[in-house]
Structures are given as structure tokens and as C-alpha cells.
Amino acid sequence: MKRTNVATGILAMAIIALMATSCKDKNKEQENQEGHNTEQMDDSGHMDGTMEDHSQMEQDNMNQGGMAMMSSEVVADYLTLKNALVSDDKDGAATAGEKLESSLKDFDTSKFSDEQQAELTDIIEDATEHAEHIAKSDIGHQREHFDILSKDVIDLLAIAGSERTLYQAYCPMYNDNKGAQWLSATEEIKNPYYGSKMMTCGSVQKQIN
Amino acid sequence: MKAVKVTGWILLVALVGIQFMPTERNQSDLIPKTDFMVVNEVPKNIESVIKTSCYDCHSNNTDYPWYNKVQPVAWYLEDHVEHGKEELNFNEWDSYSSRRKNSKLKSIISQIEDDEMPLTSYTLIHRDARLSDTEKKIVLDWVSKLKDSL
Numbered sequence: 400m401k402r403t404n405v406a407t408g409i410l411a412m413a414i415i416a417l418m419a420t421s422c423k424d425k426n427k428e429q430e431n432q433e434g435h436n437t438e439q440m441d442d443s444g445h446m447d448g449t450m451e452d453h454s455q456m457e458q459d460n461m462n463q464g465g466m467a468m469m470s471s472e473v474v475a476d477y478l479t480l481k482n483a484l485v486s487d488d489k490d491g492a493a494t495a496g497e498k499l500e501s502s503l504k505d506f507d508t509s510k511f512s513d514e515q516q517a518e519l520t521d522i523i524e525d526a527t528e529h530a531e532h533i534a535k536s537d538i539g540h541q542r543e544h545f546d547i548l549s550k551d552v553i554d555l556l557a558i559a560g561s562e563r564t565l566y567q568a569y570c571p572m573y574n575d576n577k578g579a580q581w582l583s584a585t586e587e588i589k590n591p592y593y594g595s596k597m598m599t600c601g602s603v604q605k606q607i608n
Numbered sequence: 609m610k611a612v613k614v615t616g617w618i619l620l621v622a623l624v625g626i627q628f629m630p631t632e633r634n635q636s637d638l639i640p641k642t643d644f645m646v647v648n649e650v651p652k653n654i655e656s657v658i659k660t661s662c663y664d665c666h667s668n669n670t671d672y673p674w675y676n677k678v679q680p681v682a683w684y685l686e687d688h689v690e691h692g693k694e695e696l697n698f699n700e701w702d703s704y705s706s707r708r709k710n711s712k713l714k715s716i717i718s719q720i721e722d723d724e725m726p727l728t729s730y731t732l733i734h735r736d737a738r739l740s741d742t743e744k745k746i747v748l749d750w751v752s753k754l755k756d757s758l
Binding site: 521522524529540543547551 | 705707708718
């Protein structure tokens with residue numbers, strides 16, 4: 400009896416270990432894809448990378464220079480999150496929120512002026528909190544937090560700039576008709592606040608380069 | 609049968625044992641300059657609602673119930689208060705940037721609207737912390753006004 404238990408235990412551990420490694424490989428693959436990001440959302444929603452991956456990417460970014468490079472990871476994670484909300488994918492949004500949390504943490508403000516640094520620190524602090532909540536909320540709350548988070552990211556990009564072209568879109572209905580903004584990599588409207596309920600509600604306000 | 613008895617004894621000893629473990633009490637007489645009530649002009653009725661229903665977990669001063677002396681209840685509360693203060697501490701209100709104040713007010717509104725705050729586990733015992741519909745409305749109206757004025 401005892402021997403069977405031990406055997407089952409070992410077998411279980413082996414399976415878990417195997418799954419963990421294959422999962423990690425899959426993540427890496429996705430990370431790579433994200434480098435030359437297509438706006439496509441991955442159905443699996445598995446997007447979390449490890450810390451090493453992040454700092455590695457950050458370093459690559461630095462080597463290529465330019466302030467706008469620094470925001471690229473934040474932008475990539477934000478877009479993943481946005482796409483998850485567009486497809487009403489709560490779990491995907493949660494994972495992306497977690498990832499965004501760490502890319503915000505890795506955002507290096509030291510190259511900016513003192514004044515900009517203070518502003519960026521405020522923005523990052525606020526945005527991190529929203530990302531944290533998105534990682535552990537239901538989709539309704541995720542969208543509420545995404546609303547303020549979007550403002551934060553827009554303000555962050557106003558200072559840091561964006562490497563890739565983004566479109567700032569606006570949905571006038573969300574939030575009891577107070578309206579809400581979001582950023583997208585394409586001009587086509589896909590509403591993250593309503594998802595499939597009202598996919599095309601909204602319009603592009605401006606282009607951010 | 610013997611196993612049950614032994615487990616019982618172990619549990620009992622553990623339960624008595626943990627009563628001697630110290631807990632950090634969240635108590636302070638000091639009202640800091642950054643307190644929500646100090647920096648905002650809060651009408652008396654709103655102040656009283658917020659203090660009764662929110663301050664136990666969202667400030668540096670908890671009005672502890674008697675059962676907080678008993679473990680593991682004390683731990684459970686300690687954890688709650690710690691987490692609550694991390695999310696929002698009314699005593700430190702003015703130390704938040706205006707961006708964060710705005711975020712916090714928005715969350716306060718949505719949490720109260722959705723009846724997520726105050727927590728049911730809290731109002732179950734603190735009956736006076738429950739918000740009536742009228743209280744909810746006056747607090748929400750006032751907080752929305754404050755948010756718009758920021």
C-alpha cells in the first residue's frame with residue numbers, strides 16, 4: 400500500500416515537472432512573438448513570463464537606445480490586456496495584468512528629468528495598483544480598473560513616447576455615459592469595455608506615434 | 609480511535625499555545641495632518657458614517673471587539689486590517705498623489721455601489737457598520753462631488 404502511494408507520488412511529481420517545463424517553453428515562444436507584436440490575442444491566454452525574461456528584454460531595449468524603447472514592454476503588456484478584455488477573457492486579462500505589473504515595475508525612470516521622474520513615479524504607482532487589481536478581479540472590475548489604467552498609460556506615453564504607432568480610441572457610453580478611453584495598435588474599433596456586447600462602439604480620437 | 613484522541617489533544621494544545629502569540633494591534637490616538645477628515649471639509653453626518661463603517665480597517669486606529677483577544681480570530685483580523693490599510697488608509701489620505709486620490713475615490717464609489725464594502729464578514733458582527741440605502745446615497749453623492757472637485 401505504502402509503496403503504491405510513493406510510486407503514485409513520484410509519478411505525480413514527474414508529470415507536474417514535465418508540465419511546468421513545457422508551459423515555460425510555450426511562454427518563451429509567446430514572448431518572442433510579442434517582440435514584433437501582432438495585435439492578435441492568443442487564445443490560450445497564457446502570457447506570463449519570468450522575471451529573467453523581463454530584465455533581459457529591458458536590457459535589449461536599452462542597448463538599442465531611445466526613450467520610447469523604454470515604454471515598449473508596458474505597451475505590449477497593455478495591448479495584451481486590452482485584447483483579452485475585447486474577447487471577454489477574464490483569465491487572459493488577469494494574466495496580462497500580472498505581467499503588466501512587473502513591466503511597470505521594471506520601467507526605468509532614471510533617464511528622465513526630475514520633474515518627469517516625479518510624474519512618472521506617480522503614474523506608475525497608480526497604474527501598478529490597477530494592474531494588481533486586474534490580476535485578481537472579475538471582468539466587470541477589471542474593466543473599471545482598465546479605464547483608469549488607460550488614462551495612466553496615455554499620460555505615461557505623453558512623457559515617455561511610444562515606439563510603435565498607437566490609436567487612442569474613445570467609447571462615450573462606458574461608465575454611465577461619462578466615457579472612457581483606450582489604446583489600440585490598429586485603427587479598427589474593438590471595444591474592450593463591452594467586448595462582444597458592443598464590439599464596435601467608439602471612435603479613434605487621435606494617433607500616437 | 610486512538611489516532612482521533614491524539615489529534616484532539618494536539619489540537620487542544622495548539623489552540624492554547626497560540627493564545628500566547630503576540631499580535632500587532634492597530635491602535636493610535638494620533639490623528640495625522642494627512643487624515644481624510646482633516647484635509648477635506650466633510651459634513652458631520654458623512655464623517656460619522658465613514659468613521660463607523662470604514663475606519664476600523666482603513667485607518668491606523670481600529671476599535672477592537674472583545675473577541676480580538678482570542679486566537680486565531682486576532683490573526684484573522686490583523687490580516688484584514690493590514691490588507692485594508694494597504695489598499696486605502698484614510699489617515700494617510702493627503703500623502704497620496706492627486707492621481708491616486710482620484711483612483712481611490714473611484715474605487716470607493718464602485719465598492720460601495722456594488723455592496724462589496726463594507727465587507728459582509730465585517731458587518732455580520734458590526735451591525736452598526738452596515739450602510740442603509742440612505743446612507744449609501746448620501747456618501748456616494750458626496751464622494752462623487754469630491755472626486756469631481758479634484
